[in-house]
Amino acid sequence: MNDLVLEGFVKNFAEARGLSHLQSDELFEAFVAAAIFRKYHQADITDIEDGALIGGSGDGGLDAVAILVNGRPARTEEDVKFFVENLRRLDVEFVFVQAKSSTSFRSADIGNFTYGVEQFFASVLSSEPRIGFxxxxxxxxxxxRDIYDQGIHMQENPKCFLYYVTAGSWTEAPDPRGRLTDGENRLRNLDIFSEVNAMPVDADLLKAVYRELERGVVKEVEFNKTAVFPRIDEVDEAYIGLLRGDEFIRMISTDDGDLNRELFFDNVRDFQGHNPVNSEINHTLAASQLRRNFPLLNNGVTIVARELSRRGDIFRISDFQIVNGCQTTHILFQNKTKIDADTFIPVKLVATSDTQVITEVIKATNRQTAVHPEALESLTKFHKDLEDFYSIREADRDLPDRIHYERRSKQYARDNISPKNIVTLTAQIKSYIGMFLNEPHSHPRYYGELLRSYEGRIFANDHKPAPYYASGVALQTIENWLNSRQADREMRFYKYQLLMLLRAQISGPHVPKPNSNVISEYSLKIVDILRDPERRDKECRRAAELLRATLDKFGTRRGERNPPHRLRAFTEQLIKSISHGHPVQTDRKRQKSVTPRGSERGQIIWFDEWKNYGFIERDSGGDIFVHESQINSIPWHLRLPGKRVQYEVVSNPKSPTMLMASKVKLE
Structure with a gap:
């Protein structure tokens, strides 16, 4: 990479998000993924790194993949079911990224990338892929596959976007362009997409995308048909009027011509697709005479900006959100080729930096039609009180080290606070459920589904704030600890399991009632220990060792499509390890004191014929390792969980401090 400005962007990105531990190529991939995916949705960088970045061999030339359903990242079958049940429709986008920090657009690499995407969908279609993923x-x-099985709920086929990104300059050379075009055509020929677009992104475009995302939304528009609101407390300025259609389209578009989805992060209602109301808006825009009547037929759009300046009829609007009018905005953008200077959009523009005023505007402008309960969750008093609790508890810490609870998206965008020190609403939900409800396997699910599934068990009015604060601090602690490379990369997928283990290790396995006074002391003890560097590292290592040992024992379940971190069965195995005297041997001193005890009986927990080892649950308590060489008297098809066996207990020749089962046979 020879672009000093781009290098500076990547460096700032790494420092702000605690990713300086990554190798240069990995860091560039994370930077590119964050920039590209945030064009579609404001995902936390931890979600991008843990869920979207593809690591290791067998990636098929795919550095990052995002699947968006109704504008939200989908990671599980439960996410898809949630949107089907609640919206009765699926709008699906597949986004694939390949990032190269080199300065060239090599045709061969582009070909490998598009071929990898093609083989991805060949696997979906049950064809034999030519590469192993x-x-x-x-x-x-x-x-x-799950998404396409729900095709009846799609109003159109999914869209597919490919981004090939380098730190060089795109020149429209025939060979690279030909590879991208060929890849597009091959994907179109699958006949499963409504749109396919393979795009080159060079250093200049990448910098432009990142600048636009980081600086916040800033637009200048000509707004000459306005009336000024009378003075309102805590409101800097407020206007109501008619904005020309072409100016409105420019205001809601990114620099590269896409709809700026960042404008809707505070909007409490998702785009509803072509429902009757939106179809009526479409009909209005289709005819020129009806377009002129648009201000009479539509309630328009409400915009809240944190900063506003005016020179005559030119308004400079900074850091703004469309808090009402999501449906209108989407339909207008879809019809942008029909919108001209003769089409006017009713607009209410409010400039304020007061959080409470913004909250009241959002509530008031969305009372007229029903919204999903989770959409208004962050506006409740509980979350304001929780935000205050964070502030009070962190007040004595140095400013750069303070943790902040962000109950509204981009709440701290103008406060020079590092993203790694911000606990978002989504992160708060997932960390509390994993740490205090003992259900870390639920973390991949969409936050709206989690709120509904755990209604009454999370964010209840009588709950104490301390456990929520403790889970937020613990999540940030685990993130920093993992980023320091004190554990292998795989542990990143188990951070919510690590939170559960930390809680049980430090304060005990039994969780007091969330509305009791005891829960506060129980929770703040965790915070105190995690703020002590020596004790923090000790507890994190201890949790990681127990998790690794349990993971090795759990193994790979034949026929199971999900990894252990998504399985309730693995969570239950971890809880068993905590609750029953830690049957998984992780204490080195205790291991040295254990000696062989002769013949024993037990039952097989699991045995993997590919790994050539497994574990037996001992009748005497705990479990014991068994290698294939010591169980070969039992036919492989009988080495099943629950099978009763007897065996000799001996020292493991490869690790004398460990025991293993020998001469295993059926009971």
């Missing part, structure tokens, strides 16, 4: 890609393939 790793487990992470295979999970995405399985999810894609």
């Amino acid at each position: 790793n487990s992470q890609v295979q999970q995405l393939i399985n999810l894609t």
